[in-house]
Amino acid sequence: MSGGGAWQGNIKARLYERVRERGFDSLTAFAEAHPAVPLHILADELGNDVAAVQLLSGLLYEAELNQKxxxxxxxxxxxxxxxxxxxxxxxxxxxxxxxxxxxxxxxxxxxxxxxxxxxxxxxxxxxxxxxxxxxxxxxxxxxxxxxxxxxxxxx
Missing domain, CATH: 1.10.225 (NK-Lysin)
Incomplete structure (x- = not known):
């Protein structure tokens, strides 16, 4: 679970930095590489300073950009x-x-x-x-x- 640090600093930059560290160019690519994994587990994989709702929001943003x-x-x-x-x-x-x-x-x-x-x-x-x-x-x-x-x- 994410701690209070999830709401500190530049959340968007942190999310993209973490997925790039894992070899992905987008949150969507990261999520697609982990199908059927609950969002809170995906968020934990990105660090204890990432909240599932932040990941969800980023995924929706990318989906809207890509009309998906x-x-x-x-x-x-x-x-x-x-x-x-x-x-x-x-x-x-x-x-x-x-x-x-x-x-x-x-x-x-x-x-x-x-x-x-x-x-x-x-x-x-x-x-x-x-x-x-x-x-x-x-x-x-x-x-x-x-x-x-x-x-x-x-x-």
């Missing part, structure tokens, strides 16, 4: 599902598993940019109304089901 916000939204869902449902989608939605699904989908919704809120709400409702196969665990933002639910801009 929908892919970013799918990527965040993959990371939230990996953290909240490490064994994949539950076979039965009982009280306990429904809570775990709701938490993962709720965090995803909270991290969604305004431009995609309605689409995310629709996808969330579809996943709950017609759940994916038991054990489904997308390994990246290009998962076939996710691309069906949230197709790229212009697709």
């Amino acid at each position: 916000v929908t892919r970013f939204v799918r990527d965040v869902l993959v990371r939230e599902l990996a953290e909240g449902l490490p064994n994949g989608w539950p076979s039965i939605l009982n009280d306990s598993s429904r809570f775990e699904v709701a938490m993962a989908l709720g965090r995803w919704s909270a991290y969604t940019p305004e431009t995609h809120e309605e689409r995310v709400r629709q996808v969330r409702d579809m996943l709950l109304a017609s759940p994916p196969p038991a054990g489904w665990r997308p390994l990246g933002p290009d998962d076939e089901l996710l691309r069906t639910l949230l197709p790229d801009e212009g697709a």
Whole structure:
């Protein structure tokens, strides 16, 4: 977890310095090299003075620049599902598993940019109304089901 140092100094410069030290030219390239890894773990890999929300913000910024916000939204869902449902989608939605699904989908919704809120709400409702196969665990933002639910801009 990041300490208080995460909010000191030039945050953006620190993020890019850390990913370049690891051989990447962007936050997106760094994140793509670590698919389905929760954001807080990625942030910790960059140092104890980097917060997950800072990484999330930088990734959204790059996604907006590259007109790949929908892919970013799918990527965040993959990371939230990996953290909240490490064994994949539950076979039965009982009280306990429904809570775990709701938490993962709720965090995803909270991290969604305004431009995609309605689409995310629709996808969330579809996943709950017609759940994916038991054990489904997308390994990246290009998962076939996710691309069906949230197709790229212009697709």
